[in-house]
Amino acid sequence: MPFLLVTVVPYTLLAGLAVLVVAAGFPVTELLPAAVWMVVLYRWRDKPAFFAGLLAITAVMVLQNPLYGLFTPVPYVYAFTVLTWPWRLAGVGLTAVVAGMAQASAASGMATLQGVIIVVNVVMMVTTAWVLHTADVEREKRLAALEKLEAALEENAGLHAQLLVQAREAGVLDERQRMAREIHDTLAQGLIGIITQLQAAEQRHEVPAAWRRPFDAVMGLARESLAEARRSVEALRPADLETARLGEALETVAEKWSALHGVPVGFTATGTARPLAPAIEVALLRTAQEALANVAKHAGATRVGVTLSYLADEVALDVRDDGTGFDLSGRSEGFGLAIMRQRVEGLSGSLRVESEPGGGTGVSACVPWRSA
Helix, strand or coil: CCHHHHHHHHHHHHHHHHHHHHHHCCCHHHHHHHHHHHHHCHHHCCCHHHHHHHHHHHHHHHHHCHHHHHHCHHHHHHHHHCCCCCHHHHHHHHHHHHHHHHHHHHHCCCHHHHHHHHHHHHHHHHHHHHHHHHHHHHHHHHHHHHHHHHHHHHHHHHHHHHHHHHHHHHHHHHHHHHHHHHHHHHHHHHHHHHHHHHHHHHHHCCCCHHHHHHHHHHHHHHHHHHHHHHHHHHHHCCCCCCCCCHHHHHHHHHHHHHHHHCCCEEEEEECCCCCCCHHHHHHHHHHHHHHHHHHHHHHCCCCEEEEEEECCCEEEEEEEECCCCCCHHHCCCCHHHHHHHHHHHCCCCEEEEEECCCCCEEEEEEEEHHHC
């Protein structure tokens, strides 16, 4: 509610009307009820009861002297500023009746004309009130829409910034994971093979004295490099690898592993081979490599079987050995197994490990081939 409109304007009009009344020779005491009401109840000028009392006093004044129709702008001010919709419409209409009565006094004896004057006042002021209310509603709607738009823009800006941060973080993480898996699946496994072969050679044949120093140096360097590779893997975490041909690659991996460790490996492919996404081929190939590496390190197996199965909705890989096995409940999941699980589940697949002491171990990975 505009402060000047409900304080300065009404009291200025009251003071001006008092001067006019004195100049016209009328008793100024006729303005006393309105003056007392506006001064004594000044603190309640924003209440509907204040407007109602002031309008009643104005109507009495107009009935006493039509000159006081000049005071009707004061009730109009409070009707437009104090009353809420739809009471504002009624307040403006009643004030228009009082103002029309003052104007119609000039047509004394012509009741029809007086009625027309009053009706015209009511129609004009009620229409004005309606138009102003409609404009207020439209303005409020525009302001609300603007606030919503600003809020949406702020939210979008925040989301955009968040997405940029997440995209950068995801890109860095993917690269770190790719490097970690590359180190784990290639460099680390190669170093393990070198160390294993050196240990086997040392156990089978005594190293000549002339070879001892370089032999120990090679062994120490391989172990240091393996430890460094493992530290790098732990620091970087795993990720996707390059693509590879699946069927031939699995058979080749099985043959090389069998030749290296002296353990027979049987490879079998079942079902109708079909094209797979490179990511699926890589995941299953690396899973087979990791499973065979675990057999070499822990199983003590005499026979291993690798099976690739093309099923109706998925492709499955099974790596099973007849080794010592282990208790699943009493052993935490190692990093290599975590890598296998992450790869397979990242393709909406599943990884299952089955083992028991003395019963061998089986690793089964299933991936929907339609994920290609």
